[in-house]
Amino acid sequence: MSDHGHDVSKDSPSGVSPQDGGARRQFLIRLGIGAGGVAIGAQSVASLRSLVPNVSYDAPTTVKLGNPVDFPDGLKFLPDERLFVFRTGKTFHAISAVCTHLGCTVRAEALSQVQETQVGGQAMRLTHRFNCPCHGSRYNGDGTTISGPAPKALAWYHLSVATDDGQLVVDLAHEVEHDFRLTIA
Amino acid sequence: MKLPFIHRAPDEASAPGVHPTPFWSLRPRTDRESGDAVVSNFMLHWFPAKVYKPSLDWNYSFWLGTMSAALFLLLIVSGLPLLFLYVPSVERAYQSVKDIEYVVTFGWWIRAVHRIGAHLMVVAVVLHLVRVFLTGAYKNGVGAGQQREWNWVIGVVMLLLTLFLSFTGYLLPWDQLAYWAVTVGTNIASSVPFVGPEVRELMIGGRTIEQATLIRFYVLHCIMLPGALGVLFAYHMWRVRKDGGLARADRAAVLPAARTTAPVASKTYTLLGVARGTAPTVRTSSLDAPDLTVNAVPDLARRAMIVVLATFAIVSLMASGIPSPLEEPANALVTPNPAKAPWYFLWLQEIVTDTTIRIGSFTINGAFIGGVVLPGLLLTVMTAWPWLDRSPASAAGRWFPSDRRRQNQVFLLIVIVVLVFTVIGMFLRGPYWNLYWPWESWPDIPGRI
Numbered sequence: 001m002s003d004h005g006h007d008v009s010k011d012s013p014s015g016v017s018p019q020d021g022g023a024r025r026q027f028l029i030r031l032g033i034g035a036g037g038v039a040i041g042a043q044s045v046a047s048l049r050s051l052v053p054n055v056s057y058d059a060p061t062t063v064k065l066g067n068p069v070d071f072p073d074g075l076k077f078l079p080d081e082r083l084f085v086f087r088t089g090k091t092f093h094a095i096s097a098v099c100t101h102l103g104c105t106v107r108a109e110a111l112s113q114v115q116e117t118q119v120g121g122q123a124m125r126l127t128h129r130f131n132c133p134c135h136g137s138r139y140n141g142d143g144t145t146i147s148g149p150a151p152k153a154l155a156w157y158h159l160s161v162a163t164d165d166g167q168l169v170v171d172l173a174h175e176v177e178h179d180f181r182l183t184i185a
Numbered sequence: 186m187k188l189p190f191i192h193r194a195p196d197e198a199s200a201p202g203v204h205p206t207p208f209w210s211l212r213p214r215t216d217r218e219s220g221d222a223v224v225s226n227f228m229l230h231w232f233p234a235k236v237y238k239p240s241l242d243w244n245y246s247f248w249l250g251t252m253s254a255a256l257f258l259l260l261i262v263s264g265l266p267l268l269f270l271y272v273p274s275v276e277r278a279y280q281s282v283k284d285i286e287y288v289v290t291f292g293w294w295i296r297a298v299h300r301i302g303a304h305l306m307v308v309a310v311v312l313h314l315v316r317v318f319l320t321g322a323y324k325n326g327v328g329a330g331q332q333r334e335w336n337w338v339i340g341v342v343m344l345l346l347t348l349f350l351s352f353t354g355y356l357l358p359w360d361q362l363a364y365w366a367v368t369v370g371t372n373i374a375s376s377v378p379f380v381g382p383e384v385r386e387l388m389i390g391g392r393t394i395e396q397a398t399l400i401r402f403y404v405l406h407c408i409m410l411p412g413a414l415g416v417l418f419a420y421h422m423w424r425v426r427k428d429g430g431l432a433r434a435d436r437a438a439v440l441p442a443a444r445t446t447a448p449v450a451s452k453t454y455t456l457l458g459v460a461r462g463t464a465p466t467v468r469t470s471s472l473d474a475p476d477l478t479v480n481a482v483p484d485l486a487r488r489a490m491i492v493v494l495a496t497f498a499i500v501s502l503m504a505s506g507i508p509s510p511l512e513e514p515a516n517a518l519v520t521p522n523p524a525k526a527p528w529y530f531l532w533l534q535e536i537v538t539d540t541t542i543r544i545g546s547f548t549i550n551g552a553f554i555g556g557v558v559l560p561g562l563l564l565t566v567m568t569a570w571p572w573l574d575r576s577p578a579s580a581a582g583r584w585f586p587s588d589r590r591r592q593n594q595v596f597l598l599i600v601i602v603v604l605v606f607t608v609i610g611m612f613l614r615g616p617y618w619n620l621y622w623p624w625e626s627w628p629d630i631p632g633r634i
Binding site (some may be wrong): 051052053056057058059072079080082091100101102105107131132133134135136138148149150151152 | 195365368369372373376386387390391392393395397401411518519520521522523524534537538539540541548549550551552555556617619
């Protein structure tokens with residue numbers, strides 16, 4: 001902005017022309033404010049970024065649930081996995097107990113009368129229904145919603161048999177359709 | 186009774202700028218001493234020298250702001266011993282709160298003071314907001330350069346901070362209430378489209394509610410939120426000063442001036458803390474009528490101290506009689522039935538229950554509608570209200586003025602709806618969030634299937 005070739009010593013006894021000194025002062029003020037801003041900005045970014053987790057030590061999503069023969073006919077609730085495992089003879093399926101509304105754990109309520117119905121194109125006997133204690137969502141025994149705020153059905157998870165020891169294995173990262181059944185020979 | 190420490194020594198010569206006594210006078214004998222009590226006191230310097238007398242009326246402001254501030258102070262003071270006793274670890278938090286309750290001498294009482302104080306602070310802050318709305322005290326009167334609407338915005342933010350402080354506070358014991366409140370609260374955040382899950386992950390410090398979650402809420406509760414509230418409180422009070430005191434003081438302007446306005450020493454204006462720029466004549470008229478103003482010390486100081494003392498006394502007594510509950514330790518495996526939020530969030534729990542929208546096969550989770558959209562809308566309209574309110578300046582600082590009848594009615598209707606939802610949540614919701622009359626007994630439901 002200022003004239004750099006100008007001989008400043010002639011203009012003021014201090015050797016700095018008012019014009020030139022003003023520009024320099026302006027520059028230094030801006031430098032100071034800028035440096036302060038950068039320092040605060042960088043420290044804020046560093047502080048806030050440090051709070052964004054890089055690692056999540058989640059529980060494994062593939063869990064061995066035990067020997068299939070140990071599961072009772074009907075329903076078994078597994079609190080650690082928040083999972084209902086159903087068994088009808090040699091056929092198994094698993095439904096999540098996590099309410100789709102706000103994540104509370106639903107509770108199973110035994111039906112006074114067994115419901116015969118079609119689930120995923122296959123006949124199924126529903127012995128229970130599910131209720132959520134937090135906001136009153138209700139689900140059928142196959143996880144579909146009856147009433148309440150729950151926006152969608154309870155998740156069904158993939159079941160398999162472990163190749164090493166024959167335990168029942170659930171994959172909590174693998175949702176399946178309602179026609180999923182695991183039949184053990 | 187003469188209190189030697191707070192009473193000013195007889196006039197004696199002292200060098201300019203040197204205060205002759207170790208303390209200051211709270212019982213001034215002259216106006217000069219009265220002004221000195223304000224300007225030489227660090228705690229009182231944000232008082233004006235003189236205040237408009239009707240501003241001090243018990244039945245105008247009900248001193249709800251002072252009460253809120255007193256409760257905030259009490260919460261800081263009662264929080265200090267708890268800081269020494271509480272351990273923010275998922276393994277030890279519950280046990281340490283249990284120790285505070287049952288082992289530490291007076292621990293139960295300190296915890297009760299902290300808890301009751303927190304509940305009452307929510308009440309006081311909300312009532313303060315209701316009072317300010319109903320009296321149109323967010324409106325600018327006749328003083329030039331007033332910016333009361335911004336103080337309303339600050340106030341709304343302070344209400345949110347108060348609620349968030351309560352939320353972060355009641356989950357520290359890491360009991361069932363805590364665990365499921367965090368679950369539901371952070372899942373509400375998670376229901377926001379696109380960014381929700383990331384926001385939740387940031388809030389709880391991972392994907393599961395664990396140690397990282399507890400320490401986050403702990404630091405927020407003990408440092409970040411009280412710090413932010415303290416800073417905003419200071420600015421809130423400064424704004425009250427700089428906007429010319431309570432909105433009611435503007436009414437002095439409509440009173441006839443006792444005499445024609447003569448130039449008055451500008452210092453008077455500064456001490457009164459009216460407005461920037463030229464001093465509004467309104468101040469002159471009120472100052473000219475000495476029976477309309479009183480010295481802040483002792484009149485304002487005395488009443489403020491009465492309010493603070495009464496607040497402390499009420500909380501202390503209530504804390505002695507009302508035990509603080511502690512639920513079972515946090516158990517990720519079992520959701521309590523019913524799982525109820527604390528009373529001031531029950532209306533939200535009620536609306537997230539009722540607002541899931543289904544259009545054909547398309548569903549919007551009530552968590553988002555009731556937990557984010559509706560409260561967000563309410564908050565936005567509330568924050569912007571001073572700019573939407575078109576009533577005349579003369580409606581400021583009055584209870585139920587006719588110019589503001591309609592908006593006061595709508596506001597009260599909203600307050601009543603929130604209260605009704607709260608009452609439903611408190612008294613009518615039972616297991617599985619079903620409706621029961623208070624006199625109906627809840628069915629026996631096994632704890633587990």
